[in-house]
Amino acid sequence: MHNNNKDLTLSAPLSGPVLTLAKVPDPVFASGAMGDGIAIDPLNNTLHAPCAGVVVHVARTGHAVTLRADNGAELLLHLGLDTVELQGEGFSILVKEGTRVSNGQALLRFDLDQVAQGCKSLVSLLILTNSEDFQVLPITLKSVKVGEPLLHIVPKTIHNAQAEVDSSGAEVHGHIRISHRGGLHARPAALIRQTAHQFNSKSQLHFAGKSASCDSLIGLMGLGIGEQDEVQVSCKGVDAKAALQALLNALSSAVNDHSLAAAPTPIAQRTRTAEAGMLNGVCAAPGLVGGPLFQLAAIHLPEDTGNANAEEQLQALDRALERVRSEIRETLSHAKKHKYTEEEQIFAAHLALLEDPALLEAALQSIDQGSAATHAWSQSIEVQCEVLQNLGNPLLAERANDLRDLKQRVLRALLGQDWHYDVPAGAIVAAHELTPSDLLQLSQQGVAGLCMAEGGATSHVAILARGKGLPCLVALGSSLLNQPQGQSVVLNADGGRLELTPNSQRLEQVAQAQREHLQRRERQHAQAHNPAHTRDGLRIEVAANVASSAEAADALKGGADGVGLLRTEFLFVDRQTAPDEQEQRQAYQAVLDAMGDKSVIIRTIDVGGDKQLDYLPLPAEANPVLGLRGIRMAQVRPELLDQQLRALLQVSPLQRCRILLPMVSEVDELLHIRQRLDALCAELALTQRPELGVMIEVPAAALLAEQLAEHADFLSIGTNDLSQYTLAMDRDHAGLAARVDALHPALLRLIAHTCAGAAKHQRWVGVCGALASDPLATPVLIGLGISELSVSPPQVGEIKERVRQLDAADCRRFSATLLNLSSAAAVRHACHQQWPLS
The missing domain is CATH 3.20.20.60 (Phosphoenolpyruvate-binding domains)
Structure with missing residues (x-):
């Protein structure tokens, strides 16, 4: 029996400077999504128990231990940030799940230098995962030594959690109203997935008669959960209660999402038609430019014979996925170095999508049945895109574009094509819908502007176009794709229109404005x-x-x-x-x-x-x-x-x-x-x-x-x-x-x-x-x-x-x-x- 009325003093599990969670360089921990607690930047190489209790969970990779104190407080001790990626290298676990430990007992040892070089930060966490039952009161925010008083854990008299444990204690349920702007789209879904991954329990969301594993970004987005919708959460496993509270916190903690700065483009606006030599659309990034229209073609796959060697195709898909992951990590590193925050957030979500079990399992199943890796991957993506587009939520429909981006990138890697469009500098690129990866490459090739049949002003491409200073129009409709290659057009993003038949005077007017701008820049540079x-x-x-x-x-x-x-x-x-x-x-x-x-x-x-x-x-x-x-x-x-x-x-x-x-x-x-x-x-x-x-x-x-x-x-x-x-x-x-x-x-x-x-x-x-x-x-x-x-x-x-x-x-x-x-x-x-x- 746990005495939940008993106060508890936790001693420092590590020696080093103490930080508040707000200063931890990880959004999930810093936001309190995992629970309340404290952080220490360790100067020693051994993690000690902050109190007496039972080990209820040891991370597979040896970087974290969860204890249940005698008063029922559940404490996650997490060594470093992103240390899970070290796959246990540099860690030695000294205890097993189910064993009782005394206050100050050594729980795990780690190689300080090896771990520091391989992880994002050595900053380590002590998190109270059942914060609904207890309050955390820091004793000190100065440097501490192992064993010195660090936190008071005080039982709450009023519980604000909505979780209820069933009679067996093995499964818990809760409900919460979603406060993320725009509902449960890519970034909030990534937060939920990240939160669920910290626990052993199997967690699911339930909404409108459908269910999805918290493991799957696609599954979560596919539920079509909107802002202020109420969802059910279920968790089953050894640390189910802690997992449930963390998920309830994450679902109710709004994520800052700059992509929602503008209102979503209604789907009705996407069926534009050419009128009097003009296509009307929505401005995604301002500017006025003229130039030849360049239609960007999608990848066309050869016919699938259906009798491919499964082992070879699996290996090919693995190689392609790893190559794309490596490219995205490079993009992330560049974005982080140059403080391109929005670009960093977009491609971090792409990296998470590439590891989504729903996508990978569907592709692997098709390969097992004889499909080529190219077709298996393509079909897996398109099925999920269709799910998102049929939800009637414009924001989620736009997020399907991120999936198509990954489809194109992995297909290029599988087909052995160099990822390069032969687009002339100064061209105005037209496409059904460009992807963030497309945009980064096209901006480097000196294109003058971008226009899309689909897309919206809140899309990731729109965010990047504004950042690169590239005029961009979206939602121009399918008529855009029927325009001849190379015809002269004027992209007036400020006015929300693509001029398809500008006369020579209009072209000269726009060209003159561009020339004056260029000449001014050249003159300034020369002097x-x-x-x-x-x-x-x-x-x-x-x-x-x-x-x-x-x-x-x-x-x-x-x-x-x-x-x-x-x-x-x-x-x-x-x-x-x-x-x-x-x-x-x-x-x-x-x-x-x-x-x-x-x-x-x-x-x-x-x-x-x-x-x-x-x-x-x-x-x-x-x-x-x-x-x-x-x-x-x-x-x-x-x-x-x-x-x-x-x-x-x-x-x-x-x-x-x-x-x-x-x-x-x-x-x-x-x-x-x-x-x-x-x-x-x-x-x-x-x-x-x-x-x-x-x-x-x-x-x-x-x-x-x-x-x-x-x-x-x-x-x-x-x-x-x-x-x-x-x-x-x-x-x-x-x-x-x-x-x-x-x-x-x-x-x-x-x-x-x-x-x-x-x-x-x-x-x-x-x-x-x-x-x-x-x-x-x-x-x-x-x-x-x-x-x-x-x-x-x-x-x-x-x-x-x-x-x-x-x-x-x-x-x-x-x-x-x-x-x-x-x-x-x-x-x-x-x-x-x-x-x-x-």
């Missing part, structure tokens, strides 16, 4: 290496914001006068330990080398707030954006900044390296770092000192600019953070982001105050925030006293050209009047009137 002087002779430095030596090399080719901001976070993220001094020095030196004889401004590490590191757990904060950010990190981890400063002091030549301090809000912070810099220079026997600058990104720093400039060599304004701190609006807030405009008069006053204060000490001021890249703002910034603009590398030529069109004296006179306006909108209107963009 980008020349200095940028205003008409009355004021030199403005136009530098580039970069995050690596490769980006620095591109910036130099693009005409940048230097690096105005090197974000050093690129060295610290996506890893389990901080880079050492040698690695940092080499990285900074590579950027200096890439910039020839130009100067490089290197910002010290700026983490905290929305930028967290796995190996650098920070205390839990109610508002991290107002917490330990930027230079404030030196308060809690001074050795991290010292190491970075040492690395910076060893680059050559040191006079080309300038150091920039983020999030400074008072003079003492600057003086403290200058003293540390002097001490480190003495330690390294250096007589030379690099220039030391301060970022102006909080109002306090702008208001103290004169005092800061007395001790700093230069100031650099970060308009992104300065905007959100001045306006008290989170720049990532969906409802407020559009109003976080750095051309707000209050911001302009702070910029003017900063420049005036710096001028009293003959210090220069730059801008490295997004405002520097806005050509409308260029004359305003020059007028307020800015002498350096650090922009995104592709915009160096554009901003330099803008500078050359201006008269600095005029900029000063007019900018002074902007300070008295009432809003950002008023400032923008006045700028358009005074300095129209060409």
